[in-house]
Amino acid sequence: MSLLIKNGEIVTADSRMKADIYCEGETISYIGHDLPAPAGCEVIDAAGKYVFPGFIDPHVHIHLPFMGTVTKDTHASGSQAALIGGTTTFIEMMAPNRHEDLLEGYQNWKSLAAGNSACDYTFHIGVTKYDDATEAQLRQIVAEGMTSFKVFLAYKGFFGVNDEELYQALTLANELGVIVAAHCENDEIVAQLQARLLSEGKVGPEWHEPSRPERVEADGTSHFAAFCELTGAHGYVVHLSSVPALEAASAAKARGVQLAIECVVPHLVLDKTYAERPDFEGAKYIMSPPLRDKRNQQPLWNALATGVIDTVATDHAPFDFKGQKEMGRGDFTKIPNGIPTIEDRVNLLYTYGVSRGSLSLERFVSAASTRAAQLFGLYPRKGTIAVGADADLVVYDPDYRGSISAETQSMNVDYSGFEGVEIDGRPSVVTVRGQVAVRDGSFVGEPGRGQLLARPTLHG
Ligand code: URP
Ligand code: ZN
Ligand code: ZN
Numbered sequence: 001m002s003l004l005i006k007n008g009e010i011v012t013a014d015s016r017m018k019a020d021i022y023c024e025g026e027t028i029s030y031i032g033h034d035l036p037a038p039a040g041c042e043v044i045d046a047a048g049k050y051v052f053p054g055f056i057d058p059h060v061h062i063h064l065p066f067m068g069t070v071t072k073d074t075h076a077s078g079s080q081a082a083l084i085g086g087t088t089t090f091i092e093m094m095a096p097n098r099h100e101d102l103l104e105g106y107q108n109w110k111s112l113a114a115g116n117s118a119c120d121y122t123f124h125i126g127v128t129k130y131d132d133a134t135e136a137q138l139r140q141i142v143a144e145g146m147t148s149f150k151v152f153l154a155y156k157g158f159f160g161v162n163d164e165e166l167y168q169a170l171t172l173a174n175e176l177g178v179i180v181a182a183h184c185e186n187d188e189i190v191a192q193l194q195a196r197l198l199s200e201g202k203v204g205p206e207w208h209e210p211s212r213p214e215r216v217e218a219d220g221t222s223h224f225a226a227f228c229e230l231t232g233a234h235g236y237v238v239h240l241s242s243v244p245a246l247e248a249a250s251a252a253k254a255r256g257v258q259l260a261i262e263c264v265v266p267h268l269v270l271d272k273t274y275a276e277r278p279d280f281e282g283a284k285y286i287m288s289p290p291l292r293d294k295r296n297q298q299p300l301w302n303a304l305a306t307g308v309i310d311t312v313a314t315d316h317a318p319f320d321f322k323g324q325k326e327m328g329r330g331d332f333t334k335i336p337n338g339i340p341t342i343e344d345r346v347n348l349l350y351t352y353g354v355s356r357g358s359l360s361l362e363r364f365v366s367a368a369s370t371r372a373a374q375l376f377g378l379y380p381r382k383g384t385i386a387v388g389a390d391a392d393l394v395v396y397d398p399d400y401r402g403s404i405s406a407e408t409q410s411m412n413v414d415y416s417g418f419e420g421v422e423i424d425g426r427p428s429v430v431t432v433r434g435q436v437a438v439r440d441g442s443f444v445g446e447p448g449r450g451q452l453l454a455r456p457t458l459h460g
Pocket of ligand 3: 059060061093315
């Protein structure tokens, strides 16, 4: 089986060039000019299009039992939606809560994904408690190649860890060479503010943001950075949403803390006025950290352009409006948190960052693919276009014009937070390890072909 992609402009995190790409089996064999097509080779003409490395979403929730319900996507629907949007690998947060067994949770998440995911995937291991069994269990899971942890400083009593547990998890991570992703919000302040707002009769979705103000996120971010600094662990701040948190993370980076920063598409494109929409429609836009005042957006874009922010993820967490978001009518603290975005990340980042903004194509590729591969042990197999790399390729049509709608999306959820938003471009062909999986917005691949990716530690 071979594939030749001809006449496109190849864009990586540090280069642009017009050339052909020849793939044999699952990997890239040659990159060059005027490459011949052997008999039986599938040829894709990419004239007038970009050819990007397959995009990597480093923060998704496909299966997430959370807030009394479970996310709507399956690994089949979520992975096919990812591919349609150009994402060829995702990293899912597997997160049993603190009352569940970690190893049983890990086996459960693996069995849900195996044979069902159409794209490649791997897991961040949720550390939601640290008891007598945890250390040995984590050592076992890391030995299987799941070399990143996820901790929550929020969601008290469910996912959240206390400071002793945080210290233990980071100490083990440092010993094993495992990077630790963290949701950074001070859970005690959130709990106190939620209780106060509810007691004042402030129950609608518009009160979600005031219950988790920017300072709560900045406090969580500096707290996490201090723990990374003092344990020596490498940290990764997920879904950073506000200027005060950016200042806290940047200050830590500047003093040498090994800290990477992720932002997510909803915070770049939407703002808190969406969550203030009347008649409970704002519930569609409830996530944590919350959508922020618009003044936070340009500084996030600037930090992305300069590389202070490393990656752009989605934090995809699909809950239906009907029956799920509605659980929080009359009490905003019961609205399941999350905005489905896995299908739209690349197109929205391209549209608002590259086409209508000032993000270079190289930074776009870095933030949506390469940096995640580097940080999480997937590079250079994933995240670039090079001989020997997996043939995960996105032939991207910058001239496509269309708009996002729940009616046409493949994510298994009954609304889109980006309904009617116009996009400037989309993938016309997406390949996974040398096989075409998407053509012009439709999934045409093998449903269960995705592989679980084992990754090295930071020690190699
Ligand atoms: O609102 C969010 N972010 N939902 C998913 C869980 C998390 O915090 O990542
Ligand atoms: Zn989170
Ligand atoms: Zn998340």
